[in-house]
Amino acid sequence: MNCERANELIMKYMDGTITENEAIQLNLHINECQTCKEEFAVYDSILEEFESFKYVEPPKGFDEAVMEKIHALPDVSYINEKSVYRTIYSVFTALFAFAFFLWTFKAPLLNMLGKNPLFSEKVNQLFSVFAKHNFAINSVNLEINSGFNITNMLLSNAVAIALALLTAFFSYKLYRTYKYMGRQKNKRQ
Amino acid sequence: MQKSDYEIIQEILGGNKDLFSELLSRYKALVFSVVLRMVNNSEEANDLSQEIFIKIYKNLDKYNNEYKFSTWVIRIATNHIIDYRRKKKQDVVSIDELTSEPSFLSTPESEYLKKERKVTLNDALKALPDIYKVPIVLYHQENLSYQEIADITGESLSKIKNRIFRGRKLLKDILIKSKEGEICEL
Numbered sequence: 001m002n003c004e005r006a007n008e009l010i011m012k013y014m015d016g017t018i019t020e021n022e023a024i025q026l027n028l029h030i031n032e033c034q035t036c037k038e039e040f041a042v043y044d045s046i047l048e049e050f051e052s053f054k055y056v057e058p059p060k061g062f063d064e065a066v067m068e069k070i071h072a073l074p075d076v077s078y079i080n081e082k083s084v085y086r087t088i089y090s091v092f093t094a095l096f097a098f099a100f101f102l103w104t105f106k107a108p109l110l111n112m113l114g115k116n117p118l119f120s121e122k123v124n125q126l127f128s129v130f131a132k133h134n135f136a137i138n139s140v141n142l143e144i145n146s147g148f149n150i151t152n153m154l155l156s157n158a159v160a161i162a163l164a165l166l167t168a169f170f171s172y173k174l175y176r177t178y179k180y181m182g183r184q185k186n187k188r189q
Numbered sequence: 190m191q192k193s194d195y196e197i198i199q200e201i202l203g204g205n206k207d208l209f210s211e212l213l214s215r216y217k218a219l220v221f222s223v224v225l226r227m228v229n230n231s232e233e234a235n236d237l238s239q240e241i242f243i244k245i246y247k248n249l250d251k252y253n254n255e256y257k258f259s260t261w262v263i264r265i266a267t268n269h270i271i272d273y274r275r276k277k278k279q280d281v282v283s284i285d286e287l288t289s290e291p292s293f294l295s296t297p298e299s300e301y302l303k304k305e306r307k308v309t310l311n312d313a314l315k316a317l318p319d320i321y322k323v324p325i326v327l328y329h330q331e332n333l334s335y336q337e338i339a340d341i342t343g344e345s346l347s348k349i350k351n352r353i354f355r356g357r358k359l360l361k362d363i364l365i366k367s368k369e370g371e372i373c374e375l
């Protein structure tokens with residue numbers, strides 16, 4: 001083995017990744033080569049000194065000094081991106097889920113409301129709007145499609161499907177904010 | 190039951206400033222030790238450590254709990270020291286200036302060691318330029334991985350590896366030369 005290879009193995013030793021076989025090879029070389037032997041001894045002492053290192057407490061009064069400075073700071077306003085997104089996603093999830101519910105159950109809901117004297121007038125107005133809307137579609141359909149109301153059915157389902165998808169999308173985004181709390185890589189400022 | 194770092198951080202973010210003292214008592218030795226390895230005296234290290242904790246406090250909302258809090262703390266400390274030293278342009282220091290250790294570190298034992306071997310690892314480290322010293326301290330003292338150091342310093346993995354290898358060689362050279370009684374300048 002040459003000194004260059006020995007040096008590579010010393011680095012592996014420093015990394016703690018040297019294999020047993022490599023350690024034996026290194027040992028053989030060190031026993032023959034005085035330069036590498038001396039170098040290895042120094043490297044080993046560096047490693048040893050790092051291993052024996054103990055944490056040093058800062059001088060007395062450190063905590064107090066820092067806390068004093070912190071209390072003297074104007075209130076730091078923490079704009080938490082996560083919580084902003086969380087609010088947005090929750091609002092949209094709730095909104096679309098509610099819309100989906102209303103759309104799906106619009107007939108029974110309107111029926112129920114129609115029975116309430118407080119709302120009956122408004123509901124009846126709405127009914128007439130729906131009726132006109134349906135009539136318009138039906139009359140178009142009648143021309144294209146002899147009596148079979150596929151377009152209307154699809155249209156009605158498309159809205160429900162769109163609302164369901166939007167609800168799912170935003171609830172998924174909401175879920176992600178909990179699962180991956182701010183996965184953005186912190187680049188050096 | 191003891192609160193986790195994350196719970197404490199959430200409470201501080203919620204307005205309980207005083208709880209920051211808990212983070213201080215948990216991490217002050219870590220921060221101070223890293224800083225002390227990188228700067229020349231304890232007074233400087235004290236000031237810098239205080240600044241680092243203020244920075245930690247101000248940026249607490251940016252802490253990402255995917256990392257260990259200690260890693261994030263080391264990141265902020267390291268970047269702060271690098272910036273500080275860049276401003277001060279203090280990379281070249283002769284060994285002579287370095288042999289005086291911070292007084293509170295001088296135990297009878299370390300006094301003895303100092304006489305025995307004129308230059309300690311700590312002194313040799315201080316003579317290393319930042320680009321080598323930072324990764325070496327983070328790797329050997331803080332036991333971070335190459336990848337973590339690369340993340341912290343924003344350098345590539347291979348660059349960090351090279352610098353640690355080269356830094357070790359420089360350290361070894363300083364220590365060997367100092368044994369031979371030379372004054373070494375980098």
Ligand SMILES: [Zn+2]
Binds near residue numbers: 002003033034036
């Ligand atoms: Zn050799």
